[in-house]
Amino acid sequence: MSDKLLSMNRITKIFPGVKALSDVRFDLNKGEIHALVGENGAGKSTFIKVLAGVHQPDSGEILLDGAQIIMKDPTTAQKHGIAAIHQHAASYPDLSVAENIFIGHEFMIGPFVNWRKTNSEAKKLLDSIGADIQPQDIVGSLSVARQQLVEIVKALSQNARILIMDEPTAALSKQESEELYAIAKNLRNRGVAIILISHRFEDIFDLADRATVLRDGGYVGTWSIDEIDTNKLVAAMVGRDIGHFFPKKQTQPGDELLRIENLSRTGFFRDVSLSVRAGEIVALTGLVGAGRTEVAETVFGAEQASAGQIYIEGKPVQIHSPNEAMSLGVGLLPEDRQLQGLLMNWSIERNITLPTLKQCARGAFVSSAKEYAMADNLKTRLNIKANDVKTNAEALSGGNQQKVVVAKQLAVQPKILILDEPTKGVDVGSKAAIYEIMSNLAAQGMGILMVSSEMPEVINMADRIYVMREGRISAHFSAKGITQNQILEAAVPLAKAARNTAEREVAS
Amino acid sequence: MKQRLKRILLSWEAMLIVVFAIVCVAFNQQDASRQAAGLSKKDVFNLASVIKSMRPYMLYSFMTLGIALILAMGDIDISAGASAALSAAMLGILYKTMMDAGVPSGLSLALALVGCVATGTLCGAANGFLVIRFKELFPMIITLTTQLFFRGVAFLLLGGGTLTFKNDKTFDLLKTLYNTVTIGGISIPIVIIVFLAFAAVFYVWLHLTANGRRIFALGTNSKAAYLSGVRTDKIKFTMFTICGLLSSVTAVFFVGATSSSIRADSMVGYEMYAIAAAVLGGFSTSGGKGSIVGVVISLFLFGVIKIGLGTLYGFADSMVNMSVGVILILSTLLPNVAAQINAAGRVRKRRASSLV
């Protein structure tokens, strides 16, 4: 194996009230992809920030090519060839691609930026990794995948020796992920060491040579990829055997709650028809950009359809706003918890009661007793881990925040609940809890429409699966005996599906 | 209960009350020392005289309530002064046309007042419509242009001249709005009583009802509020309309104060005084926080400071404006600095403990 490039040992970092990292060991060889795995809050991103110079470790050492270095700030880390690519890649959406790549070290003539040279150099770098992007394009107008390619090129322009990829494929479709894998392998062969952080087991098993597992800020172990499989990895991450991962109760589907016929919204989706019956969990899956979230938003009234009809319990309805949707018994768990789901600096109690303030009112005034009662009962029902309902939402972990958003919708007693990527960015332990809530709600006769791109979730939780491709329903399966490839085949855009090469059985 | 009490004690309003008390004591002290030094003949800074001369600073108090509601939503309205001037202009024009048309004076005054308030509400509604319809434009830009527009219409109606109703008994009724009423031995200006009534209504509405909670939700995160069933566009439209209405109430009292003479260039900059008072009252342009109690106290605080500086320290009118500027900046700067000092203190304390 190539020689040792980086080794970090006995790294400790303490934040007020919590020991984020204690005695973590990690080493990286030249030309290796090393996955850093762990639950949310296990300390992965803190560890990476220590390496990237954003935080200073309280103790421990960082050795690069054997020599000890102090990473006092991101610029020093950059000088040592360490570059980070974050999930929401675009750092300067309003600026051009070339400018994003060379920000801070443009090609100059005296005090002035030489735009011609900067653009041509950018084009050369972009072509070197096969990204067909124009240097003058505004980064903001590019798709998430292509923005990520710009970030990679930016790292290369600083001839980075260590590339940190933090959740690179979270927002990418299968197709785009595969392209990223190819580029990552290409960089590895050119000697660049890559630290990969991801929740997607496909990324880890497809790319990484070795995997290090962190748990609750502590170092668990390092294994080479072929001596470990999913269950062993999950057990190491969670530290206890989680038994059956998907607690789906079998239910008898009742009468039809929601039916949409030929629903269209110019530019996003067309002629979408689907139905959800009481007690059923229906999955709406497909690649990113296929229009699933847009369908969910339109059913919930956040956006307006240009054609088609929605039926609730058989009756045709017009839904113009989320407020109307709620009164008709439709609830939505938005995709982005922090931006769309919660008021972060508000207490759990006030978040939960916001949609249903009328019920907590005595006369015209909001009665704090009624409000406390409603919030507390939902807190216990979904066992949200927080000492009381007065704590602020921002103080909670990802999983608990998701539970608060679910509680907020349950307060409206919806008949139909739409969940948009319910377990995105949530740690393994909380995922199981959310699945349990979903199956309980279905068992109680609620219709669940789950928009998701996590194959294990779709296959194991849904009774029926609709697959969307480029704005249209491309397939409708019943979940019994369904395989991931059948779904993928329906999801991948036609032109490429025909020449889909290696059949790969992904451990699931 | 203790936790709730602690929250109230440490709240912004409590701090304002403490500052208010300290300022009054300091001014009284200064008044006494001036009298001892024989500088002034009579006791200038006493409760009665301060309350009476508070009137000019209470004219824009209604507009401040309106601006506070807009700030609570995270928006801003710089056209309030102009819509007030336009409402005053309509008051004069309507009264004049009706009187010329022979309508009995009592009726024409009533109708003119209704017309005035309607104009203000219309201006607010126009702002509201543009804000929700043209989301790409920010309220700052929209109200910047409507300010020029409303002021322009006022000039169109009145030209440069003053519209006045010399010894017209009915129109002079408006002057009574600027008089005082004696309650419990102290003569309290009517404008203060009416304002406190408005403030009470808005306190209950903003802080106790479901609607008020939704306004603060909109100010904190409008997308999350929208997805939680809050009718964001409806609330924005209503708030801008109410702000227009309150601006026209300010216009009516202004006409009363200036002995019912109406000019197109009146109330210039009143919205800036209102923003200053609302910000000192705890509201912020980023939305989501603030309280009506804070605004009421900050209005009286500004009034006392302006009166005191004017009478006791011989500050010229523009110097008083300077002190408003200083107080406005300090009222946001100092809490930030204090917070930074606390944060730095905490880090130092913790680092010391962890290394031991």
Place this chain on the structure above:
Amino acid sequence: MTAQAPVKRKASSFAALLIQRREVLLLLVLVALLSAVSVRVRGYIPNNWLNILKGGSINMVMAAGMLPVLLIGSIDISVASTLALSGAVSGMLMRDGYIATVPGMILVGLGVGAVIGALNGSLMAWGRVLPIIVTLGMSYIARALIPMDWLLGLNKISRTNLTDSFKVFMLDNTFLRLPYLVWTAVIVTFVIGIFLRYTRVGRSIYAVGSNESAALVRGVSANRVKLLAHTICGATAGLAGILWLGYYNSVEKSTATGDEMYVIAACVLGGVSVTGGYGKISGVVIGAVLIAVINSAIPQLNIGNSMITEFIKGLLLLATILLNVILGWVMRKRELAQRSI
């Protein structure tokens, strides 16, 4: 390695041209206004173009200075008071004989403005006070600081206080028939344009405007960039004070009250986005010229009493901005419809 099929640049229709090149739309409005006016007022352009440029120069200088501030997503409504204060202070220094030369005056003006701008910038950056609050407070303070009689005796600067060379410098010296006043405006806009487009510090202003948190990670300290942007804005307002003194030979307490709105309007008309990150100097220049034309044309149109200027300005400004947004909608709708769904 075939990435997704590249999105061809569709032949941009006329409406698309308008939106990408917002300046084109502005030029259209400008031409429409000029032609409408020349129809009513014979020979309007020939004998007025100089006055338009002269009248617009001061607003253009301040609008160019306001551009960096808007680019970082901030705002400055104290520029009018800064102008008045810098004019008054430099006027008094000339009156008392400390300065006699034009360069001296320009230095004082820039200095006074830069100090106020730097104060604004640091209160915002390190004191973390919101831009509108800082500059609102500063506009009161600067206006009150204009030397009242309690500070330095006379509080109005008139012709007798100015040296003869200064009085005529701005207007009478011409180069290629343009007075130095207009040339100063041209130079200032050119320098700021080059600074923003081609220097690394200038680009960091766009970077901070586009994503303030990322700028921190990239080693560009956002606080220092904010301080720089506001210092530039203050300095141009200070310089505008000198230009005002040179043009009108008089500065008083209420000089330029409320003119900050026209400075911001010139930038907004020029397509500068108030949220930061986007805006070009060419748009600002045309926006300032448009407002100058409105100011000079309306009194001559002789429609109704001369009070109608405010009304027409408000109307035209509102109409142009709304037109801009509506064109954006049309473009968005057509782009959505063309998607191959």
Place this chain on the structure above:
Amino acid sequence: MKKVLSVVLALAMLLAMVGASAVAEPSALLIGVVYKQSGNPYFQAAVTGFEKASQELGFTFMHDGPDDGSSDGQIRIIENYISQGVDVICVSANDPDALVGVLQEAMAEGIKVISWDAEVAPEGRNLDVQPASAKSIALTQLESISKSIGGEGQIAIVSAMATAPNQNLWIGFIEEALATDPAYANLEYVGTVYGDDEYTKSYDETLGLINLHPDLKGIITPTTAGGPAVAKCVLDEGKSIKVTGLTLASDMAEYIKAGVCDETFLWNPIELGYAASYAAVALVKGEITGAAGDAYDVPEIGTLTVEQVQKIGESGELEPAEGTISYLNKLNTFNVDTVDEWVSIL
């Protein structure tokens, strides 16, 4: 609690910085002077008049004007004076009617009210002190401009604020004379524009006038603030237009020498302030009651009488109206020879 301490600290610092500035020494009489706008040199000159009288008569006085020249600004200052217990308020009003309410409150508390330079409506004052009768001021300017342009051609007026009471009075008398007096038969009056006492507005409005009426011959500008702007605009445009009006000598010296103005006029604001102080003291001491027929003497100017206000009735002639007034009747002429001696004073 740290937050509270920090804000209190700032306020104490602010007040300490100012300290107990000496406002006014104690004495039997305290006068509150209010003028249209702070920072206007015309009123600074008038204040020196009050100063001179205060040394001679031994009263103390305060003076201030609103920052923005607004009526509600003047109300704020008057209310301050009332609460400080002044004996007399001398006010030059931005608007004759706006201050009536608050001044009546002052009079109710036994405070005497004198309006000077710009009158307050009669029901809001005890006495009005004016430099000269409006008619004589107006006709002097009309006669001068007519002489300068040889008695024929277009003339226009560039005024201050449209609501300024004294401006409208003078414009009224000028229009009346143009209509009736044969001497001005072939003068064509093209209209009045308002510069709002703002330099830029006066400049732009004059520019508008020049472009609108290419063969304009003469401009009357009865405002100290607007005058220099009008003259500079005429000079910049290189037009052979004659300008006259009520202006400060120091502002117009250059334009008089450049030939733009043959002569301009102004009463001496110092004398106006001086005379107003004497009238005020006389009123407080009861030597005069403000009724027509009273008289009070002012050193160096002579005895000034209180007359009934005259106004042009429907029938066209003068008839008595409500309120009393007293005139200085001293108008100074600045022309090429006399302007230099006045530059240092005005």
